Amino acid sequence: MGKQLSGSGRRATGSVGVRDVAKAAGVSTATVSRALNQPHQVSEELRKHVASVAAELNYIPDPAARALSSQKTFRIGALIPTIANSIYSRFVEALQRRLRQSGYSLVLANYDFDESLEMEEAQALVESGIDALVLAGEQRSPELYDLLNRRKIPYLLISIYLPDSPHRCVGYDxxxxxxxxxxxxxxxxxxxxxxxxxxxxxxxxxxxxxxxxxxxxxxxxxxxxxxxxxxxxxxxxxxxxxxxxxxxxxxxxxxxxxxxxxxxxxxxxxxxxxxxxxxxxxxxxxxxxxxxxxxxxxxxxxxxxPTAQMGLKTAESLVTLLSGEETPHSVLIETRLVPGGSTAPPRSR
Amino acid sequence: MGKQLSGSGRRATGSVGVRDVAKAAGVSTATVSRALNQPHQVSEELRKHVASVAAELNYIPDPAARALSSQKTFRIGALIPTIANSIYSRFVEALQRRLRQSGYSLVLANYDFDESLEMEEAQALVESGIDALVLAGEQRSPELYDLLNRRKIPYLLISIYLPDSPHRCVGYDxxxxxxxxxxxxxxxxxxxxxxxxxxxxxxxxxxxxxxxxxxxxxxxxxxxxxxxxxxxxxxxxxxxxxxxxxxxxxxxxxxxxxxxxxxxxxxxxxxxxxxxxxxxxxxxxxxxxxxxxxxxxxxxxxxxxPTAQMGLKTAESLVTLLSGEETPHSVLIETRLVPGGSTAPPRSR
DNA sequence: TCGCTTTATGTAACCGGTTACATAAAGCAT
DNA sequence: ATGCTTTATGTAACCGGTTACATAAAGCGA
Missing domain, CATH: 3.40.50.2300 (Response regulator)
Incomplete structure (x- = not known):
């Protein structure tokens, strides 16, 4: 008894776990974990060996187990009024793309400008497990900010630039x-x-x-x-x-x-x-x-x-923040007037 | 020693765990879990007692722990070409809203009609932990279907109606x-x-x-x-x-x-x-x-x-599927011709 | 009252990773 | 060669829920 962990007592998911990889590679589970996550902590050859064994076994770490022990979900929530307006959909697209590049997933919720629905969705997002949350604008029930502070979930306001606000933001004037x-x-x-x-x-x-x-x-x-x-x-x-x-x-x-x-x-x-x-x-x-x-x-x-740019900046700010580094409190997105044919001097009379 | 679990050795997150609730309510952790998740398995008064204690302590179950032990994430992935087209954004909005009603979160990824990007995003979604996946249309690399089958992740095709396809779908002709x-x-x-x-x-x-x-x-x-x-x-x-x-x-x-x-x-x-x-x-x-x-x-x-309707049907189909019940293999969404002023008989000449 | 089934609750072993701590090996100055 | 620091690896205790299994209590027909 004692060794009854993965590799023996598993069946439902036919998936391989760290212990299987460890056994196959002839090393400990700690080494496998380190080889995959903190490569500089193991010798180069061992790293390669473990990596190849893991690849061969088609090893995919269980995200829930990872989240549980590391206390990081690598998921970011975005609470957007409505993505039916392309100002937001472009933002969300860019945000998601950039987050993925850094290993994060985007969990999306929308509330159609309904404040109480926003609160509900926020609650649900928090309970679903996210590392940070993106909110649109500043105005909302203080309870929501309380909730986030209590749970120590960092958040970022978008579409608004508020250098004097207590909240972080990435947006425009x-x-x-x-x-x-x-x-x-x-x-x-x-x-x-x-x-x-x-x-x-x-x-x-x-x-x-x-x-x-x-x-x-x-x-x-x-x-x-x-x-x-x-x-x-x-x-x-x-x-x-x-x-x-x-x-x-x-x-x-x-x-x-x-x-x-x-x-x-x-x-x-x-x-x-x-x-x-x-x-x-x-x-x-x-x-x-x-x-x-x-x-x-x-x-x-x-x-x-430039909402896509705002999505990029938002993602970068969040990733930096979650890595523990400092990041600017507020980021200004520059907008510009684009004259078109729909305006002209008034007809002189 | 032996009782060194939550309630003693915790600090980073000041959050309360099942063990705290159990102790405060004078019951076991199993009872707490059951009172909250399978209410019919505990006596009504105990259920109410546990619920009130949990509420008072502001208990929020850790989603990672829950996912790890129950093997369900309550998250559903949606891989959408682009939400910049409102045909998809309306769908996503409805899908998300309906999924939330059943306790699921929506993890969104977009690939801008790029097949290889779709594959990458799908891989990432799977590795991030989802219970099911929504895909647009049928045509894609077989590797993606292989991946999903291998991982036993149910999926659903949308925007397309294929009663003869091996894949489930909710869509129109x-x-x-x-x-x-x-x-x-x-x-x-x-x-x-x-x-x-x-x-x-x-x-x-x-x-x-x-x-x-x-x-x-x-x-x-x-x-x-x-x-x-x-x-x-x-x-x-x-x-x-x-x-x-x-x-x-x-x-x-x-x-x-x-x-x-x-x-x-x-x-x-x-x-x-x-x-x-x-x-x-x-x-x-x-x-x-x-x-x-x-x-x-x-x-x-x-x-x-009716894309919003498609979102609803998709959500319902997924929820049913994940609850273990049977659900129709393919669901037809009815479309209808809407004549407008942009068409008329050709100018007679 | 006895024995059997049903219901309610507790105990503790999971789920599958990460990481603190211990240990062994290697590097290096004296 | 000795002692001290640095680096690489292993052991096992976590993370915080769920749930199989055991047990006790209650219901009930004969």
Missing amino acids: NRAGAEAMTRYILELGHREIGVLEGPSGINDRARLRTKGIMDALKDFGVTLPATRITGRSFSVHNGREGLAELLEAAPEITAVICGNDVLAIGALMEAQARGLTVPEDLSICGYDGLDIAQDMVPQITTVHV | NRAGAEAMTRYILELGHREIGVLEGPSGINDRARLRTKGIMDALKDFGVTLPATRITGRSFSVHNGREGLAELLEAAPEITAVICGNDVLAIGALMEAQARGLTVPEDLSICGYDGLDIAQDMVPQITTVHV
Whole structure:
């Protein structure tokens, strides 16, 4: 008795374990583990020998056993509002690809901008075992932050740049981008402006964009009556509805600033449906720089956000963090204004 | 000595373990485990007692330990070409939501239609520990199927319906849908038809759609010269390029059948950029039924695929399968033709 | 009341890795 | 050659749950 471990008492999974590899290679299990994970701790020839035996036996370490004893899962959670918007799907793709390169898997959850659902999903992710968590934006129930701190799970906020926040982040300045866009519109000469903002109630990114718009308008002394601003959650359909509402209430507007490209595409479609020519009759601009918006006719003026790059930076930051090294508290992703054919000076009258 | 397990020798994670709960509740670890996982095996009052103690201590079972001893990870992998196309992102969202309801997490990987990358990612997913895997389409290296069979990891193919395949699937009939669409175009009176197909080389769904188109054309005795068919990978930009190519080579065409809605949107944009009126000058149709295509002006005629429903069915099938029960080998997702304003009879001349 | 089945609970051996600690071998200055 | 440090390897105790098996209690028909 005593040696009743793997290699004897196994059947369900016909898989080989460290003990099998150890026996076959004529070494101890510790050596096998070290040869595979801390190669510099064993002699080169032994390392090669163990590696070849392991390969021959088709050895795959059991991830659960590894996680249990090492206390690392090599899994990272990402809690994303919705991947149906390509701003997030591109991010997730890049994040996943880069994480894999460092040996991490991505566990994805989405909550469709529902705060309580986000909390539930976060709880579930934590209970499923993750080394770190990615969250979108800063605004959420403090309980979630408490949970993560209590469980000592590092986390990173994305899509938002907050150098003064207690939380780490990798993101961009939503307010500044929207301000730059609004200035651009104002400098084209527009003064009768409509705003089709995002779902500002629940989304700090959307709110910051609205703030940027307001800042620029104020700077130019342009006022925004309540009839010239409306909000919708992000969808092409809502973009159409939103523009329709604005045009009913304020047909004199010459430009519409949209909370993102999806709303802008909707607005563009609605304008076409109403026989308005863009940009001659109405200028439209968005935010995010989605590929599809860049291929619209006319091309939609937007603030380009390099989300794939944000995914890379996020992954790198997390990997560094989990390796125990220091990493910047906040990383700024640069955005840039991309003028397109959807904006032009207002028709002179 | 002997009782040196959790509750004494722990510090790194200040977390409580079964042994702590057991001690606090005055029962054995087995009872705790059973009270929490097989409630019917313990008396109701004990169950409640254990549950309350566990809640009070804020007990969260270690997922790695659970996975190690139970040989179930409660994680499901999904290997998706790209979530940047909302046909997949909607699917993934629904899949994840439904899986969570049954206690499973979703581990996501994407491979951008690159077969060798798919194999790598699959390997990594398997090594990361999953109970089952979701794959898109059937066509891939047999090695991948071998790997899964060897590791006894159940898998499910999506986006494709193959009652005769050895593999389980939840999907729809790509060929039939495309055939129906083509018939619709033909019945409108079009005979000068262009085809803008998907990346048929690497994608069995795209190939089946092309086959459906060809079947219908043949049925109507319409031939398709090589100049009237071109292929592109799925993007709006490629849709524009593709239509440009077709119009250069065959300006006489009155309708273009596209491999999916994304290409169709691109074609629509290109038509507009060229001053062609859709559908009067050119009819355009797509496939998938993306929201955005439904909100285009004109609305794009398409074959609607209920991907969210496919996500639900996929999740349910997997959960059933993993619970040991039987589940249908193949599940058909019904699609339907949705006529829009982007198609009309050809201009009579 | 006896004996048999059913139900509830406890004991401890797993699951399959990692790693602290012990030990042996090798390197090296004196 | 001696003693000390460094390097390579082995032994076995973990990690924290689950569950087979044993046992005790309860139910029940004759």
